[in-house]
Amino acid sequence: xxxxxxxxxxxxxxxxxxxxxxxxxxxxxxxxxxxxxxxxxxxxxxxxxxxxxxxxxxxxxxxxxxxxxxxxxxxxxxxxxxxxxxxxxxxxxxxxxxxxxxxxxxxxxxxxxxxxxxxxxxxxxxxxxxxxxxxxxxxxxxxxxxxxxxxxxxxxxxxxxxxxxxxxxxxxxxxxxxxxxxxxxxxxxxxxxxxxxxxxxxxxxxxxxxxxxxxxxxxxxxxxxxxxxxxxxxxxxxxxxxxxxxxxxxxxxxxxxxxxxxxxxxxxxxxxxxxxxxxxxxxxxxxxxxxxxxxxxxxxxxxxxxxxxxxxxxxxxxxxxxxxxxxxxxxxxxxxxxxxxxxxxxxxxxxxxxxxxxxxxxxxxxxxxxxxxxxxxxxxxxxxxxxxxxxxxxxxxxxxxxxxxxxxxxxxxxxxxxxxxxxxxxxxxxxxxxxxxxxxxxxxxxxxxxxxxxxxxxxxxxxxxx
Amino acid sequence: xxxxxxxxxxxxxxxxxxxxxxxxxxxxxxxxxxxxxxxxxxxxxxxxxxxxxxxxxxxxxxxxxxxxxxxxxxxxxxxxxxxxxxxxxxxxxxxxxxxxxxxxxxxxxxxxxxxxxxxxxxxxxxxxxxxxxxxxxxxxxxxxxxxxxxxxxxxxxxxxxxxxxxxxxxxxxxxxxxxxxxxxxxxxxxxxxxxxxxxxxxxxxxxxxxxxxxxxxxxxxxxxxxxxxxxxxxxxxxxxxxxxxxxxxxxxxxxxxxxxxxxxxxxxxxxxxxxxxxxxxxxxxxxxxxxxxxxxxxxxxxxxxxxxxxxxxxxxxxxxxxxxxxxxxxxxxxxxxxxxxxxxxxxxxxxxxxxxxxxxxxxxxxxxxxxxxxxxxxxxxxxxxxxxxxxxxxxxxxxxxxxxxxxxxxxxxxxxxxxxxxxxxxxxxxxxxxxxxxxxxxxxxxxxxxxxxxxxxxxxxxxxxx
Numbered sequence: 001x002x003x004x005x006x007x008x009x010x011x012x013x014x015x016x017x018x019x020x021x022x023x024x025x026x027x028x029x030x031x032x033x034x035x036x037x038x039x040x041x042x043x044x045x046x047x048x049x050x051x052x053x054x055x056x057x058x059x060x061x062x063x064x065x066x067x068x069x070x071x072x073x074x075x076x077x078x079x080x081x082x083x084x085x086x087x088x089x090x091x092x093x094x095x096x097x098x099x100x101x102x103x104x105x106x107x108x109x110x111x112x113x114x115x116x117x118x119x120x121x122x123x124x125x126x127x128x129x130x131x132x133x134x135x136x137x138x139x140x141x142x143x144x145x146x147x148x149x150x151x152x153x154x155x156x157x158x159x160x161x162x163x164x165x166x167x168x169x170x171x172x173x174x175x176x177x178x179x180x181x182x183x184x185x186x187x188x189x190x191x192x193x194x195x196x197x198x199x200x201x202x203x204x205x206x207x208x209x210x211x212x213x214x215x216x217x218x219x220x221x222x223x224x225x226x227x228x229x230x231x232x233x234x235x236x237x238x239x240x241x242x243x244x245x246x247x248x249x250x251x252x253x254x255x256x257x258x259x260x261x262x263x264x265x266x267x268x269x270x271x272x273x274x275x276x277x278x279x280x281x282x283x284x285x286x287x288x289x290x291x292x293x294x295x296x297x298x299x300x301x302x303x304x305x306x307x308x309x310x311x312x313x314x315x316x317x318x319x320x321x322x323x324x325x326x327x328x329x330x331x332x333x334x335x336x337x338x339x340x341x342x343x344x345x346x347x348x349x350x351x352x353x354x355x356x357x358x359x360x361x362x363x364x365x366x367x368x369x370x371x372x373x374x375x376x377x378x379x380x381x382x383x384x385x386x387x388x389x390x391x392x393x394x395x396x397x398x399x400x401x402x403x404x405x406x407x408x409x410x411x412x413x414x415x416x417x418x419x420x421x422x423x424x425x426x427x428x429x430x431x432x433x434x435x436x437x438x439x440x441x442x443x444x445x446x447x448x449x450x451x452x453x454x455x456x457x458x459x460x461x462x463x464x465x466x
Numbered sequence: 467x468x469x470x471x472x473x474x475x476x477x478x479x480x481x482x483x484x485x486x487x488x489x490x491x492x493x494x495x496x497x498x499x500x501x502x503x504x505x506x507x508x509x510x511x512x513x514x515x516x517x518x519x520x521x522x523x524x525x526x527x528x529x530x531x532x533x534x535x536x537x538x539x540x541x542x543x544x545x546x547x548x549x550x551x552x553x554x555x556x557x558x559x560x561x562x563x564x565x566x567x568x569x570x571x572x573x574x575x576x577x578x579x580x581x582x583x584x585x586x587x588x589x590x591x592x593x594x595x596x597x598x599x600x601x602x603x604x605x606x607x608x609x610x611x612x613x614x615x616x617x618x619x620x621x622x623x624x625x626x627x628x629x630x631x632x633x634x635x636x637x638x639x640x641x642x643x644x645x646x647x648x649x650x651x652x653x654x655x656x657x658x659x660x661x662x663x664x665x666x667x668x669x670x671x672x673x674x675x676x677x678x679x680x681x682x683x684x685x686x687x688x689x690x691x692x693x694x695x696x697x698x699x700x701x702x703x704x705x706x707x708x709x710x711x712x713x714x715x716x717x718x719x720x721x722x723x724x725x726x727x728x729x730x731x732x733x734x735x736x737x738x739x740x741x742x743x744x745x746x747x748x749x750x751x752x753x754x755x756x757x758x759x760x761x762x763x764x765x766x767x768x769x770x771x772x773x774x775x776x777x778x779x780x781x782x783x784x785x786x787x788x789x790x791x792x793x794x795x796x797x798x799x800x801x802x803x804x805x806x807x808x809x810x811x812x813x814x815x816x817x818x819x820x821x822x823x824x825x826x827x828x829x830x831x832x833x834x835x836x837x838x839x840x841x842x843x844x845x846x847x848x849x850x851x852x853x854x855x856x857x858x859x860x861x862x863x864x865x866x867x868x869x870x871x872x873x874x875x876x877x878x879x880x881x882x883x884x885x886x887x888x889x890x891x892x893x894x895x896x897x898x899x900x901x902x903x904x905x906x907x908x909x910x911x912x913x914x915x916x917x918x919x920x921x922x923x924x925x926x927x928x929x930x931x932x
Contacts, residue, residue: 110709110818153658164656166665167633182905188814189846190630191883192619192669193901194890194928195910199632199665203658220715243576249686251717290756348654352576380655417657424660435659439648443917444661450916451909462660 008092010049014070018052018094021062025053036077036087036095040142042341042391043085043427048075048095055100057173057181057212064210064456065179067094073459074177076206078148079121081140083344084425086152086205090460098147101212104128113170113187115215118147125216134218137162140421141327147211152423153203157326160246160379161253161285162219164421166202173213174201177452187215200447205423206458208451222285225253226295226314227322230307231277235259235362235374238278239355241298241305242378246351250297254283255379256326262333262373269332270325275309280378281326283319326375333373333386340388343400347411348382348420357414358383361407368399382420409434429464474558476515480536484518484560487528491519502543502553502561506608508807508857509551509893514541514561521566523639523647523678530676531645533560539925540643542672544614545587547606549810550891552618552671556926564613567678570594579636579653581681584613591682600684603628606887607793613677618889619669623792626712626845627719627751628685630887632668639679640667643918653681666913671889672924674917688719688751692761692780693788696773697743701725701828701840704744705821707764707771708844712817716763720749721845722792728799728839735798736791741775746844747792749785792841799839799852806854809866813877814848814886823880824849827873834865848886875900895930 010028018026027033028050037047054060067074073093080087089095101117104125108114109132116125123143125136140149140156148154150172155164162168171185184197201211232238235257242255258266263276280302284294299310313319325332334342349357358374365372368387376383385407387400408418408431418431433441445463448455476494484492493499494516503513520526533540539559546553555561567583570591574580575598582591589609591602606615606622614620616638621630628634637651640663650663667677698704701723708721724732729742748764750757765776779785791798800808815823824840831838831851842849851873853866874884874897884897899907911929914921 108816108818110713111816112713113816153656153662155656159656163633166656166662167629176905176909180905180908182909183903184906186878186883186901187816187881188848188877188883188886189817190619190621190625190632190814190848190886192812192885192887192889193883193894194669194898195674195913196619196632196662196665196669197902197906197909199662200913203660203662208661220713222715247576247578247686249688287759289759293753293755346658348656350574350577350579350653351655352574382654382656411654412652415653417652417654417659419658420654420656421658423658428659432660435652436663437649439642439646440650440663442646443642443648443663446916447661447666447913450912 011070027051039082041083046088048089049092051095053097060175061179064175075458076210078145081142081144083422084427086425112218118212119145135221150202155421157254168217170215172211174209176209177457224288224291226284226291227319228282228312230280230302230310231275233306235278236355237305241302244301253285256281257376257378259374265332265336266325269335329375337388341391343387345385345404346419346422349411349414349416351381353414354381368403424462432464477536493517505548507549512554514555515558517561519563526641527645530641541924542676544611547608547610549888550893552891578684584678585611601687616668621887623720634683636681638677640675642675643923690754690757692750692757693785694748694778696746696768696776697741699772701744702821703771707768710767719751722747723842723844725840731798731802732791735801795841802837803854807857809853811851811870812885812888815877815880815882817847819880820847834869890928898930
């Protein structure tokens with residue numbers, strides 16, 4: 001983590017200008033600043049100097065222009081659900097709360113796309129799609145804003161089938177560091193017309209500009225959905241079943257791995273009676289016969305790898321209960337060690353390296369002496385560990401961080417990444433150089449410097465210190 | 467088209483240095499320069515001043531470093547199959563022939579990926595995959611090099627199912643304008659680790675760096691494949707059938723539209739007896755029952771829209787004959803007007819605007835008085851017209867260009883793009899501003915300027931003159 005750098009008090013003239021323009025939607029009260037200075041990570045809060053509640057792209061442009069003329073940092077705030085300190089005001093500055101940009105601008109069922117303001121959450125979009133027969137699949141767990149999800153290149157449980165935000169944003173409106181407004185992409189499904197500005201902003205974590213509107217892809221709600229759970233003697237067998245499923249091209253919508261400790265946590269928290277063993281959760285989308293066929297194929301593969309107690313859930317209420325248990329994993333795991341905070345890891349490796357990566361990581365875990373359940377989007381090679389550490393125990397926290405560092409380095413050595421879906425923020429900057437190499441980091445810095453020469457857009461994030 | 471700008475003779479010192487280093491792999495003979503100064507478009511050839519046949523990333527870095535120190539343009543040459551003058555030496559300079567970088571570095575069946583040198587063609591890769599049960603799906607028609615396909619953000623007939631080069635490159639090695647070597651991406655299927663450099667180079671047409679190696683996704687060869695053709699009374703009905711197919715989420719692998727004139731051309735060229743009416747070509751990939759189910763669904767949809775004479779091809783030889791006829795369309799259409807050259811258009815629009823876009827375009831075509839068959843990857847909203855003009859008839863060429871310009875503008879007005887898959891090169895720069903807007907063009911220019919401040923990488927391409 002990098003220490004705050006050039007933190008300066010907010011200029012009185014800038015505060016006056018913002019107050020004059022935004023009235024009560026401009027705030028410097030401690031409670032509001034505090035609320036906007038923390039996310040869901042274990043990084044200590046760092047409040048901004050002021051918060052402005054914006055409602056339109058033009059208002060954001062006005063704010064950024066004012067901040068630009070005062071060389072003052074600007075931080076975008078969606079729903080505050082980031083996991084790597086993305087929104088912490090490491091250098092102070094003005095936070096723009098985007099929750100007021102909550103308008104669904106257009107839903108176009110014929111084209112399977114929708115245009116929304118950045119503050120619309122994924123659940124709000126899906127609610128608005130009710131009755132169209134369509135849905136927006138990307139599901140990072142939290143009910144995050146779509147702008148925030150794009151800025152983080154988020155994904156989640158069904159990326160194995162539907163891709164990540166990288167694949168699902170067609171175009172966007174972005175306020176640039178000088179307050180100008182850029183539109184990227186079109187609504188065409190594909191294009192070869194010049195540099196891919198859309199993909200440049202996806203994953204840029206507010207460091208190049210603020211995404212204010214975006215057009216996303218939608219998908220037909222599958223005719224049939226079914227879910228299943230299956231236990232394995234060990235994680236290696238479970239992962240082998242996953243590899244074979246992917247290799248055979250079975251178009252599973254979700255394959256989630258949970259380790260035995262995770263199941264223990266879930267049973268305690270959700271009052272379920274699932275077998276406390278390494279488990280795969282599956283979901284199949286398709287036509288009724290297609291889903292049946294996928295399920296049969298996967299069951300066969302699982303059996304070959306010693307999978308047993310294959311349990312089906314085809315009724316919506318059973319599926320909901322199953323996936324609710326999966327989605328509650330985070331809170332269930334916190335319950336394993338009352339008072340602990342979770343340091344969440346997020347490595348992603350080629351699937352052929354997944355079993356060995358997990359095995360080496362579990363061996364390493366033994367040395368830390370702290371509980372750390374595993375839950376993974378293993379169809380993509382992505383898995384999380386929740387390192388449960390007592391926040392008041394400095395030694396334990398240090399051990400957790402050192403373990404997480406070793407895990408990130410291990411994944412990178414295996415041709416993988418330190419973050420599959422959570423982003424860099426301030427939490428993973430230390431691994432950027434190892435993952436990308438000096439030349440790529442220099443190139444990223446060149447791009448940042450060209451677009452934001454005064455370094456006012458979410459400074460101190462993504463790029464490691466020079 | 468932009469006139470050549472700062473064309474200067476090749477410096478003798480640079481020529482000497484390249485000859486000293488590369489011997490007979492450095493050439494300034496007219497025949498070799500001519501060969502490397504033209505592509506498959508109707509743009510007049512512009513040969514480079516010299517050609518170097520490179521074999522490794524390091525050699526390319528050496529060439530670029532030398533050119534950089536002499537401020538001399540560098541143009542990458544793959545297979546010469548670009549369609550918008552991408553490789554024309556508008557400012558002279560050194561062409562690097564990449565066909566010697568033809569090594570398949572690794573195929574990893576477990577991870578469904580392969581790493582290749584940039585000169586490997588898609589057919590060479592697929593030949594090397596023989597026996598693995600995997601294939602590389604992107605198929606732009608020509609047997610292009612994978613580096614060139616990435617640089618052009620190419621796609622083709624089955625992008626509707628498998629995506630474009632944008633979705634299928636995991637990472638790459640790139641030689642930068644100063645000769646440094648950048649590695650982008652990892653082999654992880656997804657990552658949120660910083661700026662998406664891979665997507666920045668995909669589609670950059672050699673203007674930011676030279677892609678020398680790339681890791682691409684592979685797919686399991688489907689268990690079953692079947693094809694079908696179906697005729698319609700008119701193009702609107704055919705397109706309506708396509709829209710409904712996409713909306714229902716039928717995972718077709720290919721949906722190609724050919725107009726009646728196209729069928730006439732094919733029958734003449736390929737000695738087939740296909741009905742000369744607007745026709746959809748379908749291909750279905752999946753399990754035997756899945757394919758059957760998809761085919762049944764599509765047949766029903768087609769019937770609802772007046773589709774008739776549904777003909778099946780499930781035997782490989784029948785499928786091959788059918789798709790060979792489709793793939794020969796370009797040459798078949800040239801046969802409609804002996805001696806003509808084809809100006810190929812490449813617009814892509816949201817699928818809801820496709821029928822009206824084609825209807826307006828056909829109405830417009832009446833005014834030009836020249837034959838222009840339509841063939842389209844309509845599942846993506848992408849269609850091509852082959853404007854057959856006599857190269858010696860200046861008036862006819864002018865009318866063809868004016869028609870193509872109106873078509874590009876029409877597509878952009880309909881939220882689409884002037885190029886779905888061919889790229890900008892020198893042929894579509896005039897539409898960049900209309901499609902992207904001044905602010906986005908300024909941003910692209912900023913990126914180009916930051917990365918290639920001396921403008922030596924394929925100068926005069928993509929960005930319109932300031």
